[in-house]
């Protein structure tokens with residue numbers, strides 16, 4: 001096959017955090033934050049990961065970047081397995097993979113000036129001399145729509161949207177191929193959100209970037225993603241093309257998530273079915289299908305047997321005994 | 324749609340003005356804001372962060388940190404009593420009793436050292452002169468009422484033992500324990516998942532129906548506004564710039580700011596693209612909200628407004644009725660008016 005390997009390919013990824021209690025820090029169990037997740041991301045493709053708080057979205061993103069070490073599974077970058085590479089061996093891959101966080105204030109060093117923040121990765125990787133670095137930083141400022149006159153300002157002198165542009169400029173400094181964007185617009189006002197989302201789409205087109213876009217805002221996801229992975233308690237329960245997923249959700253959890261989105265049109269005020277209950281603890285998740293305590297169509301089988309993620313009729317993947 | 328809304332005005336706010344006197348100058352957080360809320364009605368206050376929504380709410384509750392803040396003008400009439408004229412002890416009898424507030428982050432309002440049952444009970448003991456025993460029993464009833472599962476058990480737990488959604492329910496139970504006339508909800512669901520948000524909004528609407536409470540809902544989420552509000556006021560840089568019924572506002576925004584906000588939100592089902600990779604760019608509002616201690620002369624929105632002209636940069640546009648029941652502060656609202664697609 002002449003097809004290039006996917007930019008990112010994860011297979012059966014798991015991350016179990018140990019829980020320790022008491023003075024002796026005795027191991028009392030594990031948080032199954034990510035529990036067997038597989039997918040791939042192509043060039044210039046955006047995969048979104050959605051789901052309620054605590055379902056493992058950020059852990060997936062951090063594990064792929066090897067910011068935390070997976071418990072099991074493999075991560076391939078352009079076909080190369082990086083799961084167990086040493087720090088030193090990881091270096092060339094680090095450059096290709098970057099992350100942008102939710103809170104543009106907490107993630108920027110308040111005592112550094114904007115141009116130093118953006119240029120720091122270049123310095124750390126010893127890529128350019130001082131003069132070249134200044135030129136590249138100036139160019140990055142232009143690329144993300146920041147005014148070069150603000151280069152010597154500190155983070156607190158920027159608005160939220162501008163701070164997120166600084167984070168993006170910094171992430172772009174090493175010409176990455178892949179960016180994990182963990183709730184990149186969740187802390188921003190809607191008018192600013194639009195500026196950042198449009199910027200991300202423009203950059204994807206001009207640089208062929210691939211994104212793992214983590215978000216709980218499904219309207220934003222529909223706008224930006226090509227494919228969507230819906231997670232529940234550490235597992236993917238549905239994985240489909242964005243248009244298919246929104247037009248015709250298959251998994252009962254996806255249905256419930258979509259039904260919960262408030263629609264910005266008073267004429268469409270509906271009497272909707274609202275899913276009750278909270279996400280159960282990932283420490284002792286429900287047996288069988290994790291979703292069964294909240295699922296409106298659960299059967300006896302769902303309480304004992306784990307539904308596997310399997311291809312459905314139209315190519316999408318669904319993990320449900322009944323769909 | 325307003326059938327169940329009583330015509331009785333519960334809260335009448337007139338000319339409310341709250342400034343912060345800081346070293347960097349006077350921050351005009353709330354400037355000449357007026358509105359009325361009727362029994363059983365939900366009035367939403369929308370706008371970007373920093374536009375004065377929370378300070379408006381805190382001014383009504385008389386909880387502005389002072390110094391540096393001070394409400395320097397206006398009246399807040401609750402059933403005919405001006406809250407701004409009350410002595411502090413009299414005001415304390417109002418708070419949590421006749422007018423209550425719930426916050427975005429319940430942990431800031433809940434006492435981490437007291438069980439949630441105890442906290443609801445304390446409110447009742449303070450305002451309703453109940454015995455401890457009666458108050459405890461009523462507290463459990465309230466927790467059931469806001470649909471906290473296993474309420475008897477949960478009443479004995481501390482805030483950190485509850486999920487975010489349940490904490491928000493506990494705070495609502497506390498706020499509603501004395502059946503207040505006015506309930507102010509400041510971003511009540513912003514920190515919650517959409518699924519839990521839907522549950523909490525449903526709960527607020529249901530309680531309001533039962534008690535005829537006047538609700539002020541502060542949010543920046545236009546979806547939440549569309550689903551719950553009867554009437555909406557839009558704030559920009561400390562001032563009210565538009566007011567109308569929810570239907571009217573969403574279908575015929577008159578102020579360019581509201582028009583821009585509606586264009587900038589991605590909407591489920593409305594993202595039109597020919598192929599998966601072909602994105603239609605979202606409408607952007609260029610620039611950012613101005614600093615409230617350094618407002619431009621004239622219309623505060625002018626630096627970001629596509630319709631701004633010389634007049635806009637010279638004088639603040641008056642807040643006027645442009646269409647029946649639909650108010651806006653804009654010199655060129657006829658230009659701004661267009662139905663978002």
Ligand SMILES: Nc1ncnc2c1ncn2[C@@H]1O[C@H](COP(=O)(O)OP(=O)(O)OP(=O)(O)O)[C@@H](O)[C@H]1O
Nearest residue numbers: 017031033052053054055056057058059060216282
């Ligand atoms: N370092 C850690 N030690 C123990 N448990 C952890 C750790 N990091 C995350 N977890 C747990 O793993 C689960 C998944 O966490 P994660 O941060 O991936 O969720 P998320 O889907 O990103 O949620 P949110 O939407 O709130 O950001 C949660 O139950 C969380 O409490």
Ligand SMILES: Nc1ncnc2c1ncn2[C@@H]1O[C@H](COP(=O)(O)OP(=O)(O)O)[C@@H](O)[C@H]1O
Nearest residue numbers: 343350352371372373374375376377378379615
């Ligand atoms: N303690 C304070 N001192 C000075 N300025 C303040 C203080 N609290 C709030 N402000 C300012 O008042 C304005 C309105 O704030 P707020 O009502 O909290 O906005 P929001 O609409 O996001 O709720 C903001 O510009 C904010 O910076």
Ligand code: SF4
Nearest residue numbers: 289292295302320321
């Ligand atoms: S497997 Fe059963 S419980 Fe799980 S989503 Fe499907 S029907 Fe519901």
Ligand code: SF4
Nearest residue numbers: 622625628635653654
């Ligand atoms: S008054 Fe002028 S600047 Fe202000 S919103 Fe209207 S058109 Fe725009």
Ligand SMILES: [Mg+2]
Nearest residue numbers: 057058059182
């Ligand atoms: Mg996260």
Ligand SMILES: [Mg+2]
Nearest residue numbers: 376377378509
């Ligand atoms: Mg606020």
